[in-house]
Amino acid sequence: MNATETRQRMLQEAEKLYSEHGFDGMSLRTLTSDAGVNLASVNYHFGSKKELVMAMFQERIMPMNEERLERLNKAREAGNGVASLEGIFDALLIPVAERAQVNGVLDMHFLKMVGRAISESDDFWHELFIRNFQELSKTFVEALAEALPDLPREDVEWRFHFAVSSMLGTLVKHGQFARRMQGLGRSTDIESMFRRLRDFLCAGFRGQVEAMR
Amino acid sequence: MNATETRQRMLQEAEKLYSEHGFDGMSLRTLTSDAGVNLASVNYHFGSKKELVMAMFQERIMPMNEERLERLNKAREAGNGVASLEGIFDALLIPVAERAQVNGVLDMHFLKMVGRAISESDDFWHELFIRNFQELSKTFVEALAEALPDLPREDVEWRFHFAVSSMLGTLVKHGQFARRMQGLGRSTDIESMFRRLRDFLCAGFRGQVEAMR
DNA sequence: GTCTATAGTCCGATAGAC
DNA sequence: GTCTATCGGACTATAGAC
Numbered sequence: 001m002n003a004t005e006t007r008q009r010m011l012q013e014a015e016k017l018y019s020e021h022g023f024d025g026m027s028l029r030t031l032t033s034d035a036g037v038n039l040a041s042v043n044y045h046f047g048s049k050k051e052l053v054m055a056m057f058q059e060r061i062m063p064m065n066e067e068r069l070e071r072l073n074k075a076r077e078a079g080n081g082v083a084s085l086e087g088i089f090d091a092l093l094i095p096v097a098e099r100a101q102v103n104g105v106l107d108m109h110f111l112k113m114v115g116r117a118i119s120e121s122d123d124f125w126h127e128l129f130i131r132n133f134q135e136l137s138k139t140f141v142e143a144l145a146e147a148l149p150d151l152p153r154e155d156v157e158w159r160f161h162f163a164v165s166s167m168l169g170t171l172v173k174h175g176q177f178a179r180r181m182q183g184l185g186r187s188t189d190i191e192s193m194f195r196r197l198r199d200f201l202c203a204g205f206r207g208q209v210e211a212m213r
Numbered sequence: 214m215n216a217t218e219t220r221q222r223m224l225q226e227a228e229k230l231y232s233e234h235g236f237d238g239m240s241l242r243t244l245t246s247d248a249g250v251n252l253a254s255v256n257y258h259f260g261s262k263k264e265l266v267m268a269m270f271q272e273r274i275m276p277m278n279e280e281r282l283e284r285l286n287k288a289r290e291a292g293n294g295v296a297s298l299e300g301i302f303d304a305l306l307i308p309v310a311e312r313a314q315v316n317g318v319l320d321m322h323f324l325k326m327v328g329r330a331i332s333e334s335d336d337f338w339h340e341l342f343i344r345n346f347q348e349l350s351k352t353f354v355e356a357l358a359e360a361l362p363d364l365p366r367e368d369v370e371w372r373f374h375f376a377v378s379s380m381l382g383t384l385v386k387h388g389q390f391a392r393r394m395q396g397l398g399r400s401t402d403i404e405s406m407f408r409r410l411r412d413f414l415c416a417g418f419r420g421q422v423e424a425m426r
Numbered sequence: 427g428t429c430t431a432t433a434g435t436c437c438g439a440t441a442g443a444c
Numbered sequence: 445g446t447c448t449a450t451c452g453g454a455c456t457a458t459a460g461a462c
Contacts, residue, residue: 003427022332024237027455038428043457045427118382119235119332122389154399158409161390162379169331169378176335177374186367195423196371203420204413216445241438251446256439258445 001037007045009035014056019112023053023120054128057117060099060110061132067095068136072143082146085202092140093167097194106190108175115172118165137164148205155209163201170197214250220258222248227269232325236266236333267341270330273312273323274345280308281349285356295359298418302411305353306380310407319403321388328385331378350377361418368422376414383410 013035017026028049032039046052068091075087083091099110117128137160145156170177170193178188226248230239241262245252259265281304288300296304312323330341350373358369383390383406391401 001428006427021334022235022237024235025334028457029455038430039456040430040458041428049456116332119329119385121234121238125386126389155409157394157397157399158406159413161386162383162410162413165382165386166375166379169382170375172332173338173374173378176339181370186370193371196368197375199420199423200372200375200417204417206420207412207416210408210412214446219445240436242436251448252438253440253448254446262438 003045006037006041009037010042010045010052011056011059014052015060015113016109018053018056019109019116022116023049023124028052050124054131056113057128057132060113064095064099065132065136068092069139071095072139076143083143085144085147085205086198088140088143088147089163089198089201093194093198096167096171097190100190111171111174115168115170115174118168118172144205151205152209159205162204166201167197216258219250219254222250223255223258223265224269224272227265228273228326229322231266231269232322232329235329236262236337241265263337267344269326270341270345273326277308277312278345278349281305282352284308285352289356296356298357298360298415299411301353301356301360302376302414306407306411309380309384310403313403324384324387328381328383328387331381331385357418364418365422372418375417379414380410 010031013031014026017031017034020026028042029039032042042049042052046055071091071094072083072088075083075091078084078087096111096114101107117125120128141156141160144160145151145153148156151159174193178193182188223244226244227239230244230247233239241255242252245255255262255265259268284304284307285296285301288296288304291297291300309324309327314320330338333341354369354373357373358364358366361369364372387406391406395401
């Protein structure tokens with residue numbers, strides 16, 4: 001088997017296992033045996049378990065974040081330099097939604113993988129944030145501040161924090177929630193879920209800042 | 214040492230370790246040694262690691278949820294039978310905020326403990342939800358539906374899901390986010406954070422339901 | 427680059443003396 | 445109810461043959 005295929009197989013299996021069990025709960029023995037590669041190849045190709053998982057994020061998140069930035073730029077152009085709130089959140093959310101389907105079939109692994117990152121140890125998360133999300137966050141906060149020039153900067157940042165938390169929490173729990181909703185005869189398709197989330201977040205951002213109480 | 218004290222020491226230490234490392238990442242050896250009790254007492258008092266953690270949630274969550282329901286009832290009375298959105302979210306959030314301080318000092322363990330539950334394995338979460346949150350969720354969804362009679366029930370449920378996700382995500386990441394905000398000279402006290410979150414969620418719920426697109 | 431074999435460590439759980 | 449001692453098994457990482 002060639003080197004790139006071995007690497008690719010491990011990364012793919014990592015995504016599945018990480019989404020189901022998180023970093024501490026996944027084992028390299030299960031990973032390599034399910035991926036059909038040798039246990040020792042983890043260290044040969046990645047150096048350590050941590051770097052394997054970091055690489056998994058990098059390879060999946062980076063292209064997604066580029067798409068997010070492209071969409072944000074298009075939303076800015078469409079608004080003559082200032083993107084609409086809806087445009088901003090679509091830019092943030094649609095690239096995630098697109099990756100929830102593999103060959104047209106709903107696949108929760110990517111969603112849960114992204115959402116689960118929120119609960120990793122502070123050290124791990126910090127490194128992940130610096131490597132993959134710091135720049136993106138800054139750009140989106142800028143865009144939001146431009147879209148809502150009357151909202152104090154401090155509130156923009158807090159609300160972005162709430163919005164990202166909501167998105168990640170929704171992702172990690174979507175599978176179970178969708179199952180419950182389905183039992184009640186509710187619609188659970190991924191597009192309508194993301195549209196509802198987008199509208200919820202936009203409305204949250206548009207809320208007034210209350211006077212000091 | 215008497216039995217209740219041993220139990221209590223373990224539960225307290227469990228809260229700290231669970232909030233920092235999650236279920237898979239915490240070890241009973243560390244727990245018992247830090248708590249100053251014997252390793253074997255975990256199984257004697259709780260039967261298993263899982264039941265220890267379940268007991269930890271139960272003992273902390275149940276009184277909090279009772280307080281939430283009391284506050285919700287008071288908010289209903291204040292509104293002649295229908296609570297305001299603000300009253301509902303205060304009922305949900307204030308009992309959490311109160312527990313973020315121990316002897317007047319900010320203590321993130323409880324917040325992170327609650328927030329972290331969101332990323333546990335589906336089985337564990339499901340059991341935790343049934344035992345501790347199912348009834349509460351139903352009551353709060355009812356209250357929200359009454360407060361917003363024109364919002365379709367399906368949207369009430371989705372938005373509650375988003376709101377809870379936002380709350381949990383915010384809790385688990387609050388420590389790190391607050392540190393970053395503090396570096397920027399922002400205010401980070403827990404009361405203003407929860408007030409901002411409440412206003413964000415209320416505004417999200419008040420948003421219009423868009424027509425089918 | 428892939429394999430086997432294993433070092434070295436940690437884990438949850440439990441048996442049995444006190 | 446608490447202790448020691450240990451079982452039986454999992455884990456990551458690595459050395460070294462091919």
